[in-house]
Amino acid sequence: MTHPIYNFSAGPAVMPQAVLKEAHAHFLNYQQSGMSVMELSHRSALFEQILADAEASLRRLMAIPDNYKVLFVQGGASLQFSMVPLNLAHTNRVAYIDSGSWSQKAIAEAKKHVEVTVLASSADVNYSELPQVNIVEDTYDYVHITTNNTIEGTAFLELPRMNDKTILVADMSSNILSSTYNVTDFGLIYAGAQKNIGPAGVTIVIVRDDLIQTQPLLPTMLSYDTYATANSMYNTPPTFAIYMAKLVLEWLEAEGGVALMEERNRAKAERLYRFIDESDFYTSPVAPTSRSLTNIPFLTASPTLDKQFTQEAAAAGLVNLEGHRSVGGMRASLYNAMPLAGVDALIDFMSVFAKKKSIDGGVARMTHTYNIKTYNEIAPQGLGLLSPTKYRLNDQTPSDAILLRSYNLQEEILPDSVLAIARAGAGVNNIPLERCDDAGIVVMNTPGANANAVKELVLANLLTIARPMIDGANWVEQLPNEDIATRVEAGKKRFVGTEIYGKTLGIVGLGHIGRLIANDAIALGMKVVIYDPYVSVEAAWQVSREVERVDELKQLLAMSDYVTLHVPLLDSTAEMINADSIKAIKPGAVLLNFARGELVQTTAVVAALKNGQLAHYVADFADEHLFGQAGVRILPHLGASTIEAEENCAIMAAKELSHFLETGNIRNSVNFPRVELPYRETIRIAIAHQNVPNMVGQFTTKLAEHQLNIGDMINRSRGKIAYTLIDLDKTSTLTHCNQLISDLSSIAGSIRVRVIQPVKSLQPN
Numbered sequence: 155m156t157h158p159i160y161n162f163s164a165g166p167a168v169m170p171q172a173v174l175k176e177a178h179a180h181f182l183n184y185q186q187s188g189m190s191v192m193e194l195s196h197r198s199a200l201f202e203q204i205l206a207d208a209e210a211s212l213r214r215l216m217a218i219p220d221n222y223k224v225l226f227v228q229g230g231a232s233l234q235f236s237m238v239p240l241n242l243a244h245t246n247r248v249a250y251i252d253s254g255s256w257s258q259k260a261i262a263e264a265k266k267h268v269e270v271t272v273l274a275s276s277a278d279v280n281y282s283e284l285p286q287v288n289i290v291e292d293t294y295d296y297v298h299i300t301t302n303n304t305i306e307g308t309a310f311l312e313l314p315r316m317n318d319k320t321i322l323v324a325d326m327s328s329n330i331l332s333s334t335y336n337v338t339d340f341g342l343i344y345a346g347a348q349k350n351i352g353p354a355g356v357t358i359v360i361v362r363d364d365l366i367q368t369q370p371l372l373p374t375m376l377s378y379d380t381y382a383t384a385n386s387m388y389n390t391p392p393t394f395a396i397y398m399a400k401l402v403l404e405w406l407e408a409e410g411g412v413a414l415m416e417e418r419n420r421a422k423a424e425r426l427y428r429f430i431d432e433s434d435f436y437t438s439p440v441a442p443t444s445r446s447l448t449n450i451p452f453l454t455a456s457p458t459l460d461k462q463f464t465q466e467a468a469a470a471g472l473v474n475l476e477g478h479r480s481v482g483g484m485r486a487s488l489y490n491a492m493p494l495a496g497v498d499a500l501i502d503f504m505s506v507f508a509k510k511k512s513i514d515g516g517v518a519r520m521t522h523t524y525n526i527k528t529y530n531e532i533a534p535q536g537l538g539l540l541s542p543t544k545y546r547l548n549d550q551t552p553s554d555a556i557l558l559r560s561y562n563l564q565e566e567i568l569p570d571s572v573l574a575i576a577r578a579g580a581g582v583n584n585i586p587l588e589r590c591d592d593a594g595i596v597v598m599n600t601p602g603a604n605a606n607a608v609k610e611l612v613l614a615n616l617l618t619i620a621r622p623m624i625d626g627a628n629w630v631e632q633l634p635n636e637d638i639a640t641r642v643e644a645g646k647k648r649f650v651g652t653e654i655y656g657k658t659l660g661i662v663g664l665g666h667i668g669r670l671i672a673n674d675a676i677a678l679g680m681k682v683v684i685y686d687p688y689v690s691v692e693a694a695w696q697v698s699r700e701v702e703r704v705d706e707l708k709q710l711l712a713m714s715d716y717v718t719l720h721v722p723l724l725d726s727t728a729e730m731i732n733a734d735s736i737k738a739i740k741p742g743a744v745l746l747n748f749a750r751g752e753l754v755q756t757t758a759v760v761a762a763l764k765n766g767q768l769a770h771y772v773a774d775f776a777d778e779h780l781f782g783q784a785g786v787r788i789l790p791h792l793g794a795s796t797i798e799a800e801e802n803c804a805i806m807a808a809k810e811l812s813h814f815l816e817t818g819n820i821r822n823s824v825n826f827p828r829v830e831l832p833y834r835e836t837i838r839i840a841i842a843h844q845n846v847p848n849m850v851g852q853f854t855t856k857l858a859e860h861q862l863n864i865g866d867m868i869n870r871s872r873g874k875i876a877y878t879l880i881d882l883d884k885t886s887t888l889t890h891c892n893q894l895i896s897d898l899s900s901i902a903g904s905i906r907v908r909v910i911q912p913v914k915s916l917q918p919n
């Protein structure tokens with residue numbers, strides 16, 4: 155566990171650490187009295203001061219006017235269910251707002267003594283929202299409201315409108331001091347201490363003077379008058395609870411008071427609710443307009459999962475998350491002393507739990523919030539396409555996908571959860587393709603998205619090598635200013651260049667970059683020779699008819715004044731320019747490499763530069779053999795570094811990735827076939843498997859055994875890998891999803907099985 159225990163109990167609840175530490179210090183010896191704070195006589199000056207301090211602090215925090223008494227009572231908030239009607243119901247007509255279990259209890263208790271009118275109730279919707287209260291016209295001795303419904307998680311953060319004469323009585327047990335209320339709106343407020351005030355054992359009653367009446371027939375301990383007259387010291391008060399309350403109240407003041415607490419509580423609640431609302435795994439039973447800031451109930455799809463959740467959460471140090479025994483599910487109580495870090499720890503756990511129990515990534519996914527790990531800086535235009543309702547970037551949970559540029563993943567462990575890797579760029583030699591094949595991870599890149607950027611850089615280098623303009627400019631820069639025009643004219647002959655017009659450019663690789671260069675070089679008057687044994691029909695169509703094709707690399711090398719490389723780095727292309735092939739190069743040629751450093755054996759290049767076989771080597775990749783060599787120009791891998799290319803690549807990669815994650819369709823993969831089956835939001839099974847006979851037959855047989863009917867399907871292969879998408883017909887439901895995944899996965903040759911379904915209420919088995 156990387157965090158302390160976080161206690162989400164609804165009460166007794168988490169207390170501020172600072173308070174517990176202070177109490178700890180006073181436990182054995184309170185203010186040099188030699189006695190524990192618990193041993194103090196309630197009649198001692200020391201305790202009287204504690205009581206006075208507690209009251210004073212509460213008065214400051216809630217701005218309690220002088221005409222209100224603060225009473226410290228025992229018997230819990232539940233005793234107030236009786237004391238309120240016994241003390242305030244003079245005409246026997248009282249009214250209650252029924253907003254949850256605790257108000258029901260209050261009503262039941264009042265009914266034993268007086269006639270109760272229920273003004274409004276949301277019992278018919280299981281208290282999932284607050285009842286609508288119309289303006290009270292009739293007169294009652296009081297109207298009772300529960301400001302925060304601890305069990306159901308609703309709260310009257312704004313009070314319903316009442317007529318001026320109504321005396322409002324509030325059970326504020328679970329949100330006193332965590333939301334701002336105006337005391338003068340109430341005739342009486344009561345609250346059990348054990349949530350926001352201190353430990354269990356004391357109940358605070360704030361009551362307007364004029365409502366306290368002497369009632370000789372009322373049992374002494376049930377009369378507010380008794381407490382008001384004796385300053386809560388008619389009998390022995392709960393001294394330790396009051397002492398703790400004093401510390402908590404003073405802590406609250408030091409923290410900035412109720413308004414600040416409310417702000418923090420709102421931030422905590424909003425964060426948790428945002429997560430729940432965006433998740434398809436968890437649901438909130440509470441209507442958004444009625445939500446409490448302090449008690450947040452939530453559910454998974456089944457009581458079994460709920461139970462697993464609370465058990466596993468407790469093991470992870472997140473305790474007391476069980477919902478109230480009357481409603482089940484989960485409930486996170488976020489009182490004042492719960493730090494934001496506790497909420498974050500809870501969200502992290504919820505996210506991991508959802509992923510683990512979901513029906514995707516080979517296991518089971520019921521959430522459609524994908525976690526994407528990014529490496530390198532990815533242009534915001536692309537990241538912005540990954541809507542926060544569906545995607546999370548770099549959170550603590552296992553990643554569903556990786557989005558990167560040149561970051562080297564070769565030595566990294568790929569978590570089992572990873573379904574896809576998108577390279578915002580062309581080269582994928584930084585990705586462990588073989589491991590991805592074995593794990594059924596789809597690797598995609600963004601062909602063409604940065605091709606123009608590379609083309610412009612190659613042409614710029616072609617021209618700046620042919621014409622030594624950079625050297626010329628550098629030379630001018632260091633000349634003395636005096637008589638500069640004459641000096642420049644006299645010295646310029648050192649920088650005579652050649653023209654590229656009429657020269658031959660050999661292009662190795664007629665892909666997205668090669669073909670753009672070919673056409674522009676033709677336009678600039680160059681002769682163009684191509685070597686690409688695997689040239690695509692698309693490239694052939696797009697390239698000028700004036701290019702000449704050769705079948706051997708050496709042929710190209712022998713014909714070209716300039717050679718430029720635009721092939722991927724593969725086993726078959728590594729060191730394609732080596733000690734042997736370089737001999738074929740036309741003497742005095744220029745070699746440009748904006749593809750990958752490893753395509754060229756640099757020791758051979760250095761030797762060729764030294765013996766004059768090569769005039770220049772221009773590379774976008776550094777290498778220690780090249781460093782400081784005459785005739786070498788090295789750029790810091792700038793080929794794709796333009797604003798336009800970075801945006802294009804990021805946008806394309808984000809689109810490919812989300813398309814795959816949300817529909818299973820595959821575009822621009824370098825290891826999987828292209829597969830597109832229109833996604834109609836039915837249950838879709840995506841299977842990566844070996845390209846061997848009878849795989850599809852076995853899959854469909856398995857589906858038949860599960861009584862599942864196929865609506866549509868597609869199968870494609872590429873090399874040793876094949877991919878099958880099966881859409882179940884739209885009436886199908888999956889009740890044994892994990893079993894199906896397990897059955898399909900156990901077929902020999904099956905690599906990875908995923909189920910994509912937009913269903914919230916799926917029951918895992």
Ligand SMILES: NC(=O)C1=CN([C@@H]2O[C@H](COP(=O)(O)OP(=O)(O)OC[C@H]3O[C@@H](n4cnc5c(N)ncnc54)[C@H](O)[C@@H]3O)[C@@H](O)[C@H]2O)C=CC1
Nearest residue numbers: 580581663664665666667686688720721722748749793794
């Ligand atoms: N310097 C930089 O910042 C950038 C570098 N690149 C590098 O350039 C490479 C090419 O990029 P694109 O043109 O976008 O890729 P592409 O995939 O569109 O084109 C590659 C071409 O190489 C050909 N080819 C494959 N093996 C060959 C062989 N043995 N001999 C000759 N031709 C062969 C293919 O048939 C294909 O036409 C990338 O793989 C990447 O390594 C790409 C973008 C930016």
Ligand SMILES: Cc1ncc(COP(=O)(O)O)c(C=O)c1O
Nearest residue numbers: 230231232256304325327328346
């Ligand atoms: C709103 C509300 N009212 C009353 C009570 C009962 O409090 P006690 O157990 O102190 O009687 C609770 C307890 O959680 C509560 O949340």
Ligand SMILES: O=C(O)C(=O)COP(=O)(O)O
Nearest residue numbers: 559560579580581794795
């Ligand atoms: O797209 C490619 O292959 C590149 O080499 C570009 O790399 P980069 O995204 O600039 O790190």
